[in-house]
Amino acid sequence: xxxxxxxxxxxxxxxxxxxxxxxxxxxxxxxxxxxxxxxxxxxxxxxxxxxxxxxxxxxxxxxxxxxxxxxxxxxxxxxxxxxxxxxxxxxxxxxxxxxxxxxxxxxxxxxxxxxxxxxxxxxxxxxxxxxxxxxxxxxxxxxxxxxxxxxxxxxxxxxxxxxxxxxxxxxxxxxxxxxxxxxxxxxxxxxxxxxxxxxxxxxxxxxxxxxxxxxxxxxxxxxxxxxxxxxxxxxxxxxxxxxxxxxxxxxxxxxxxxxx
Amino acid sequence: xxxxxxxxxxxxxxxxxxxxxxxxxxxxxxxxxxxxxxxxxxxxxxxxxxxxxxxxxxxxxxxxxxxxxxxxxxxxxxxxxxxxxxxxxxxxxxxxxxxxxxxxxxxxxxxxxxxxxxxxxxxxxxxxxxxxxxxxxxxxxxxxxxxxxxxxxxxxxxxxxxxxxxxxxxxxxxxxxxxxxxxxxxxxxxxxxxxxxxxxxxxxxxxxxxxxxxxxxxxxxxxxxxxxxxxxxxxxxxxxxxxxxxxxxxxxxxxxxxxxxxxxxx
Numbered sequence: 001x002x003x004x005x006x007x008x009x010x011x012x013x014x015x016x017x018x019x020x021x022x023x024x025x026x027x028x029x030x031x032x033x034x035x036x037x038x039x040x041x042x043x044x045x046x047x048x049x050x051x052x053x054x055x056x057x058x059x060x061x062x063x064x065x066x067x068x069x070x071x072x073x074x075x076x077x078x079x080x081x082x083x084x085x086x087x088x089x090x091x092x093x094x095x096x097x098x099x100x101x102x103x104x105x106x107x108x109x110x111x112x113x114x115x116x117x118x119x120x121x122x123x124x125x126x127x128x129x130x131x132x133x134x135x136x137x138x139x140x141x142x143x144x145x146x147x148x149x150x151x152x153x154x155x156x157x158x159x160x161x162x163x164x165x166x167x168x169x170x171x172x173x174x175x176x177x178x179x180x181x182x183x184x185x186x187x188x189x190x191x192x193x194x195x196x197x198x199x200x201x202x203x204x205x206x207x208x209x210x211x212x213x214x215x216x217x218x219x220x221x222x223x224x225x226x227x228x229x230x231x232x233x234x235x236x237x238x239x240x241x242x243x244x245x246x247x248x249x250x251x252x253x254x255x256x257x258x259x260x
Numbered sequence: 261x262x263x264x265x266x267x268x269x270x271x272x273x274x275x276x277x278x279x280x281x282x283x284x285x286x287x288x289x290x291x292x293x294x295x296x297x298x299x300x301x302x303x304x305x306x307x308x309x310x311x312x313x314x315x316x317x318x319x320x321x322x323x324x325x326x327x328x329x330x331x332x333x334x335x336x337x338x339x340x341x342x343x344x345x346x347x348x349x350x351x352x353x354x355x356x357x358x359x360x361x362x363x364x365x366x367x368x369x370x371x372x373x374x375x376x377x378x379x380x381x382x383x384x385x386x387x388x389x390x391x392x393x394x395x396x397x398x399x400x401x402x403x404x405x406x407x408x409x410x411x412x413x414x415x416x417x418x419x420x421x422x423x424x425x426x427x428x429x430x431x432x433x434x435x436x437x438x439x440x441x442x443x444x445x446x447x448x449x450x451x452x453x454x455x456x457x458x459x460x461x462x463x464x465x466x467x468x469x470x471x472x473x474x475x476x477x478x479x480x481x482x483x484x485x486x487x488x489x490x491x492x493x494x495x496x497x498x499x500x501x502x503x504x505x506x507x508x509x510x511x512x513x514x515x516x517x518x519x520x521x522x523x524x525x526x
Contacts, residue, residue: 056356108360
């Protein structure tokens with residue numbers, strides 16, 4: 001995919017090396033505005049490393065990153081004010097209440113009428129009864145909704161989500177996915193999603209990037225990938241790629257490959 | 261409030277919200293300074309009874325030293341512990357992907373350091389006046405310069421500690437409590453620099469605190485403001501603060517190279 005002027009994320013030749021380990025190897029991609037873009041791959045494929053570099057938390061060894069038109073290596077703060085991030089692996093302070101946590105981020109993102117925004121998000125994400133409870137007392141599902149509220153506090157134009165429904169029950173997971181679909185449709189926000197949940201990716205993503213050992217091994221829409229691998233669902237495509245069972249042209253590479 | 265001031269306030273609000281609800285946290289602020297004042301106060305009273313004439317001056321130098329050293333200690337701990345609280349709550353990843361600049365984080369930590377220091381030292385100052393008739397403010401306006409120098413020293417030491425935590429992670433945590441105690445013998449808190457062996461005097465002379473305490477004794481024992489000591493203290497603070505800032509900037513950059521900002525609390 002060639003970078004274009006309406007791309008929200010433009011990544012070129014992005015590489016991250018830790019001593020002898022090549023975590024991300026020459027990544028090129030562009031995420032179009034308003035799309036939900038999936039970053040897929042097994043553990044250690046380079047998804048979290050890529051997201052950390054997009055956020056400016058991690059400096060690449062080489063390559064370039066432009067987010068919302070800003071060079072993230074030179075002027076990341078201009079982009080950071082217009083984007084946000086959520087991950088189940090990064091907490092919010094447990095002893096602060098939900099309202100206090102959201103106020104902190106309301107200040108950090110200079111949100112106008114932050115208390116009104118918090119009330120709005122509490123209504124939309126069903127957090128009203130939780131606002132004055134410490135985050136540490138919430139269930140995993142409740143914490144995920146709070147983390148999502150934090151990620152939406154500044155009405156981001158770009159939302160980066162690292163496994164947004166990990167450890168959620170199917171009901172809460174579906175609620176979160178439905179909410180993300182609605183938010184994107186209403187605001188035109190671009191979403192970059194790293195997930196191991198293939199059903200979620202099929203449902204939400206219009207573009208998918210398949211990573212393996214830090215490299216892009218395939219890309220396209222979920223339907224493109226299903227057609228290319230001759231599979232019925234993305235999970236089988238994921239396994240084909242992860243286990244080198246089948247090439248994109250459909251030729252069986254492994255005797256144990258599950259027939260399409 | 262917008263921009264940098266609002267972001268700095270946001271980081272301070274994060275800590276102040278906890279104090280608003282937690283009396284043990286408030287109590288903990290003043291606990292050690294008050295305890296220290298009690299122990300040294302009673303010791304000084306006992307010694308004063310045995311020493312007779314001239315004891316009052318020695319007692320005031322001792323209590324002045326105790327209180328002013330707490331200013332430095334609480335400033336340093338207030339800043340380093342505020343940073344550690346972000347690390348313990350595994351919140352740094354969220355903080356560093358917000359528009360908060362590193363210098364704004366440092367400004368918020370300094371703000372919390374001032375609040376924590378005042379919350380700890382003010383009760384001890386009141387106790388010294390109530391129990392031992394020692395009025396710290398009797399030193400006059402120069403006290404402001406003593407406070408400023410000791411607070412700045414606390415900040416650059418804390419910035420050094422934060423830098424080491426960025427480099428070594430949670431393994432460097434104990435430094436937040438211990439590092440300034442290691443500098444106490446060289447800071448000439450309770451005795452003049454001249455008492456120290458000649459071989460360690462250069463260490464003392466390189467520390468702003470030693471000059472502040474020489475200045476304090478000048479005021480309390482001789483009634484003289486030693487401006488030269490103040491100039492040395494400010495000059496040294498400037499140098500050390502500059503070095504600590506460079507160290508912080510370098511370690512922050514290195515943490516971004518290593519990806520430590522994501523995993524530092526683990």
